Amino acid sequence: MSKPIYVLNGPNLNRLGTREPQIYGSTTLAEIETMCRATAGGREIVFRQSNREYELIDWIHEAIDQGEAIVINPAAYSFTSIAILDALKMFPGPIVELHISNIHRREPHYHKSYVSLAATAVIAGLGPQGYVVAVKAAIDLASR
Numbered sequence: 001m002s003k004p005i006y007v008l009n010g011p012n013l014n015r016l017g018t019r020e021p022q023i024y025g026s027t028t029l030a031e032i033e034t035m036c037r038a039t040a041g042g043r044e045i046v047f048r049q050s051n052r053e054y055e056l057i058d059w060i061h062e063a064i065d066q067g068e069a070i071v072i073n074p075a076a077y078s079f080t081s082i083a084i085l086d087a088l089k090m091f092p093g094p095i096v097e098l099h100i101s102n103i104h105r106r107e108p109h110y111h112k113s114y115v116s117l118a119a120t121a122v123i124a125g126l127g128p129q130g131y132v133v134a135v136k137a138a139i140d141l142a143s144r
């Protein structure tokens with residue numbers, strides 16, 4: 001029995017589809033969750049979002065004990081949170097960092113992600129479909 005893939009989402013992503021569609025598209029986080037579950041090929045997906053740093057850290061700890069891979073869109077915490085980086089460095093399996101937008105083509109404060117220092121792979125700029133690519137990549141990396 002394989003262990004779940006954790007798909008974790010950081011601050012403000014609960015507002016996807018309501019603002020800035022020119023940057024993030026009009027797909028809601030609930031629709032993205034459905035896309036991820038449809039991609040998982042029967043594997044369990046744990047899909048969560050929080051605006052609280054400590055909650056994301058608690059879920060990373062849960063994944064350390066119970067998960068096979070992590071897909072994470074840390075949102076703005078990518079660029080600020082050493083605490084999330086430290087938690088991810090404890091995770092033994094593959095980590096795919098995911099950003100809907102191409103953060104490297106945006107404002108300079110979005111260019112350096114601490115999370116990338118722990119990520120196996122980084123996907124940025126594919127829009128909401130990037131979550132599907134990230135889940136597929138996580139499953140592949142976990143099977144190697």
Ligand SMILES: O=C(O)[C@]1(O)C[C@H](CCCOc2ccccc2)[C@@H](O)[C@H](O)C1
Binds near residue numbers: 011019099110
């Ligand atoms: O492109 C991404 O996925 C980001 O992680 C999204 C973050 C923003 C989270 C979503 O913020 C929203 C703002 C307005 C409407 C909907 C979402 C942003 O801070 C990162 O630089 C890139």
